[in-house]
Amino acid sequence: MNHFSSIDQLRAACRELGGPDARAADAASSRQSVLTKPQGSLGRLEDIAINLAGWQGRAIPKLDQVSVVVFAGSHGITAQGVSAYPAEVTAQMVANFAAGGAAINQLARAAGAELKVVPLEVERPTADFTGGAAMSESEFLRAVSTGYGSVSPDTDLLCLGEMGIGNTTAAAAVAAALFGGRGVDWVGRGTGVDDTGLARKAAVVDAALAFHGARLDDPLRVLALVGGRELAAIFGAVLAARHHRIPVLLDGFVCTAAAAPLAKIAPDGLAHAIAAHVSAEAGHRALLARLALTPLFDFNMRLGEASGACLAVNILRSALACHSGMASFAEAGVSEK
Numbered sequence: 001m002n003h004f005s006s007i008d009q010l011r012a013a014c015r016e017l018g019g020p021d022a023r024a025a026d027a028a029s030s031r032q033s034v035l036t037k038p039q040g041s042l043g044r045l046e047d048i049a050i051n052l053a054g055w056q057g058r059a060i061p062k063l064d065q066v067s068v069v070v071f072a073g074s075h076g077i078t079a080q081g082v083s084a085y086p087a088e089v090t091a092q093m094v095a096n097f098a099a100g101g102a103a104i105n106q107l108a109r110a111a112g113a114e115l116k117v118v119p120l121e122v123e124r125p126t127a128d129f130t131g132g133a134a135m136s137e138s139e140f141l142r143a144v145s146t147g148y149g150s151v152s153p154d155t156d157l158l159c160l161g162e163m164g165i166g167n168t169t170a171a172a173a174v175a176a177a178l179f180g181g182r183g184v185d186w187v188g189r190g191t192g193v194d195d196t197g198l199a200r201k202a203a204v205v206d207a208a209l210a211f212h213g214a215r216l217d218d219p220l221r222v223l224a225l226v227g228g229r230e231l232a233a234i235f236g237a238v239l240a241a242r243h244h245r246i247p248v249l250l251d252g253f254v255c256t257a258a259a260a261p262l263a264k265i266a267p268d269g270l271a272h273a274i275a276a277h278v279s280a281e282a283g284h285r286a287l288l289a290r291l292a293l294t295p296l297f298d299f300n301m302r303l304g305e306a307s308g309a310c311l312a313v314n315i316l317r318s319a320l321a322c323h324s325g326m327a328s329f330a331e332a333g334v335s336e337k
Contacts, residue, residue, distance in 0.1 A: 002145060002148045002149060002240070003141075003145045004141045004144055004145050004148070004236075005141065006137075006141070007137060007141070007218075007220055007221065007224075010141065010144060010220060011220060011265065013239060013243075014220075014239060014262055014265045014266060014269065015265065015266060016243075017242050017243075017266055017268070017269060018242070018243070018245060019268070019271070020051075020054030020055050020057075020245070020271070020272070021053075021054055021055075021056075021057040021245075022054065024053045024054055024056070024057050024058055024059050025050050025051075025053050025054030027053065027059035028049055028050045028053030028054070028059050028060075028061075028323065029050050031059060031060075031323065031328075032046050032049065032050065032323065034328040034329055034330070035322075035323075035326040035327070035328055035329075036326060036327050036328065036329055036332050036334050037326070038337075042319075042322060044296070044319075045315075045318065045319040045322060045323075046319075046323075048274070048315070048316055048319040048320075049061065049319045049320055049322070049323035051247065051274070052157075052247055052316065052319075052320065055245050055246065055247040055272050056156065056245070056247070057245065060320075060323065060324050061156070061320055061323070062156055062320070063112075063156050063157055063313070063316060063317055063320060064156055065114075065152075065154055065155050065156045065157075066111065066112060066113035066114065066155075066156060066157045066159065066313055067113065067114055067116065067151075067152065067155045067157070067158050067159065068104065068108045068111075068113045068114065068115045068116065068159040068160075068161070068306050068309070068310050069116045069117075069118060069150050069151070069158065069159070069160055069161070069237060069306070070097065070104060070115070070116070070117045070118070070160075070161045070162060070163060070305055070306050071118050071119075071120060071147060071150075071160075071161075071162050071163075071229075071230035071233040071234055071237075072090055072093070072094050072097075072117065072118070072119045072120060072122055072162065072163040072164055072230055073090070073119075073120045073121070073122060073126070073143075073162075073163075073164045073167070073228045073229035073230035073231070073233075074087060074090050074091070074121070074122045074123070074124065074125040074126065074164060074165070074166075074228075074229075075087070075125055075126055075134075075164055075165065075166030075167060075169070075170060075228050076125040076126050076127045076128040076129075076134070077126075077128055077129060077130070077134075077166050077169055077170065077204060078125070078165055078166040079128060080128065080130070080200065080204050081197065081200055082166055082169040082190070082193070082197065082200060082201045082204055083165045083166050083169075083190060083191050083193065083197075084190070084191040084192045084193050084194075084197065085165050085191045086165070087125065087165050087166065089165050090122050090163060090164050090165045091119075091122045091123065093163050094117060094119050094122060094163065097115075097117045097163070097305075098117065102305060103303055103305060103307050104161065104305040104306055104307055104310060107306075107307055107310040107311055108306075108310050110310075110314070111310050111311070111313035111314055111317075112313075112317075113159065113310060113313055116150065117163075118146065118147075118150055118233065120143055120146060120229035120230055120233055121229060126139075126228050126229060129170070129173065129208050129211075129212075129225060129226045130204055130207040130208050130211055131211060133212075133224060133225045134170070134224065134225060134226055134227055134228060135224050135225075135227070135228075135229065135232070136224075137224060139224075139229070140223065140224035140227075140232050143229040143230075143232035143233045143236070144232045144233065144235055144236035144239075145236060146233050146236065147232065147233030147234060147235060147236025147237040147238075147239075147240070148236035148237065148239060148240040149236075149240070150233070150236075150237055150240075151237050151240035151241055151244065151246065153244045153246075155241075155244070155246050156246070156247075157246070157247055157248075157249065157313065157316065158237065158241045158246050158247070158248045158249070159248075159249045159251070159276075159306050159309035159310050159312075159313060160234050160237055160238065160248060160249070160250060160251060160255050160259075160306060160309060161251040161252075161255060161304055161305045161306020161307065161309055161310075162230045162231070162234060162251070162254050162255055162258070162304055162305070162306075163230070163304060163305055164228055164230050164254075165191065166228075167228055167230065167231065167254050167304075168187070168188060168190035168191075168201075168253060168254060168281060169187065169190070169201050169204055169205065170226060170227050170228045170231060170254075170257075171186075171231065171253050171254040171256075171257035171258070171283070172186035172187045172188070172201065172205050172257075172283055173186075173204075173205045173208045173209070173226035173227075174222055174223060174226055174227050174231065174257045174258070174260065174261075175257050175260070175283055175286075175287050176205055176209055177209060177212075177216040177222040177225075177226060178219060178222055178257075178260055178261065178264055179260075179287070179290050182202070182205070182206055182209075183201065183202030183203060183204065183205030183206040183209075184202040185283070185286070186205065186282070186283040186286070186287075187201040187202045187205060187282065187283065188253070188280075188281040188282030188283055188284075188302075189281075189282070189302075190281065190302075208225075208226050212225050212226065219260075219261035219262075219264040219265055220261055220265070222261060223235060223258070223261055227258070230254075230258075231254065231257065231258035232258070234254075234255055234258035234259060235258050235259060235261060235262065238250075238258075238259045238262055238270070238273065239262060241272060242262075242269070242272050245272070246272070247272050247273075247274065248272055248273040248274065249273075249274050249276045249309040249310075249312050249313065249316075250273050250274065250275050250276060250293070250309060251276060251277075251279075251304065251305075251306045251307065251308050251309040252277070252279035252281060252284055252301070252302065252303075252304055252308055253279050253281040253283055253284035253287065253302075254304060255304075255306075255309070256275065256284060256287050256288065256291070256293070257283075257287060259273060260287065260290075260291060263291050270291060270293065273293070274293075274296065274312070274316075275288050275291075275293035275294065275295040275296070276295065276296055276297075276308045276309040276311065276312035277295050277296060277297050277298060277299060277301060277308035277309075277311070277312065278295040278297075278298045279301055279302045279308065280300045280301060280302040281302050296312050296315055297311075297312070297315070299311075
């Protein structure tokens with residue numbers, strides 16, 4: 001596991017980002033141009049195949065090793081009534097994942113993906129970030145390092161998700177700190193809070209922004225100050241995937257907010273990431289727009305758990321089935337225009 005011992009070391013790693021293999025992407029693009037279809041007629045399926053070719057470094061990409069990693073963390077901010085569910089549900093859901101009873105267990109199986117759940121000290125919540133840092137620097141770096149180390153270099157595709165009661169409030173605080181605005185601009189109903197709960201979430205975000213002030217100018221410290229352990233781990237996993245040139249499917253609002261600091265540090269920091277879907281959580285669409293990420297679908301989902309990312313795997317499999325299995329005009333004896 002790569003261990004980050006300081007914020008500066010982590011920041012340096014965020015600036016050491018390789019790009020896709022241009023030759024592999026060009027070869028995939030050339031193949032798309034001779035398959036038995038009008039050019040561009042498969043739309044984003046063609047773009048997906050070319051994108052995966054570039055990051056995997058092969059003209060015919062593969063999805064033999066698809067990994068779904070769900071990070072779980074507990075949040076001290078739940079004491080302020082920002083969730084419709086009690087804080088102990090986080091640990092209970094981790095047990096449900098282990099027993100195979102959650103939505104993500106079924107979706108991972110359907111997608112032919114391996115599921116890994118990584119609890120991050122769920123018995124010990126982060127601090128209430130309206131009056132202090134959610135995590136100390138060492139706690140933050142430990143969570144990032146855990147996320148980084150959870151990614152196997154031989155992975156063909158990484159799907160990321162989370163579980164953590166209170167984490168949509170943390171994600172809203174991260175989004176507001178990174179991109180501006182007030183709590184009301186970013187909070188949503190999360191686990192299903194009523195209007196009073198929604199107002200409480202917005203007030204909590206505003207209080208955090210006011211308390212931390214100028215310290216939120218650093219994208220990495222944003223995650224430490226107002227994020228959570230599972231958000232930090234997602235960030236670490238996204239960074240590891242980039243270093244290993246592994247394409248990533250991002251899940252919903254929390255997952256996207258966790259990855260966003262990499263785009264603030266490096267303009268193309270999320271070039272290896274695909275937004276699986278736009279969730280029903282209010283701030284997600286605006287956050288995707290800020291990151292110039294176009295989601296693959298909108299199914300009105302807001303579960304988390306990597307559920308949307310995992311569902312998108314089968315879209316990617318379909319893209320690669322067409323890319324690898326279709327005949328060329330010459331092979332099929334079909335006349336080109």
